[in-house]
Amino acid sequence: MSVAAVATALSSLGALCELAGLVLVVREIRSDPERGRRLLESLEQPDRPNRTYPAPVQPALGPRTTYADTARTGETFRRLEADVANALAKLKRTTDAELDQAIERVQRDVAERDAELRDGLRYVLAGSTRDRWIGVVLLGAGVIVSGVGSGVGNLT
Numbered sequence: 462m463s464v465a466a467v468a469t470a471l472s473s474l475g476a477l478c479e480l481a482g483l484v485l486v487v488r489e490i491r492s493d494p495e496r497g498r499r500l501l502e503s504l505e506q507p508d509r510p511n512r513t514y515p516a517p518v519q520p521a522l523g524p525r526t527t528y529a530d531t532a533r534t535g536e537t538f539r540r541l542e543a544d545v546a547n548a549l550a551k552l553k554r555t556t557d558a559e560l561d562q563a564i565e566r567v568q569r570d571v572a573e574r575d576a577e578l579r580d581g582l583r584y585v586l587a588g589s590t591r592d593r594w595i596g597v598v599l600l601g602a603g604v605i606v607s608g609v610g611s612g613v614g615n616l617t
Contacts (some may be wrong), residue, residue, distance in 0.1 A: 468614035475607030482599030489592050500581035 464613060464616065468610045471606050471610030471613060473610075475603045475605070475610055477603070478599045478606060479603030482596040482601075482603060485592050485596035485599065489596070496581070496584070500578065
């Protein structure tokens with residue numbers, strides 16, 4: 462095999478390594494904005510809560526009160542006052558419990574989105590460096606092999 466053939470082979474191999482390295486680096490650089498856009502789009506779509514409300518309550522119609530019932534009216538109002546106070550206290554406990562659950566759901570959702578964002582950023586900033594380093598090595602190898610091929614060619 463002649464020196465000129467070796468020089469040509471080395472130059473060709475170097476050029477192929479350079480091109481392969483360039484393709485890898487360009488592919489990774491071009492994929493980052495799309496990957497980032499998909500990640501941010503998924504994070505910007507919050508889920509709306511599905512709420513239901515009870516049907517309105519119609520007042521119950523009872524018998525008409527007579528003059529004889531007025532003696533019990535005071536006690537009825539006191540019982541009604543106690544019932545309303547108890548119902549308001551129960552409503553407060555219920556709404557506080559529901560609020561606590563809603564806060565927990567929001568905190569879990571934020572934590573999930575934060576973890577998803579961290580994973581996406583970790584890939585973009587660190588995870589995709591493997592292919593980039595391979596591209597750099599191929600470019601470097603291509604430059605070295607091409608240089609050696611040119612040197613051998615110049616010697617002949």
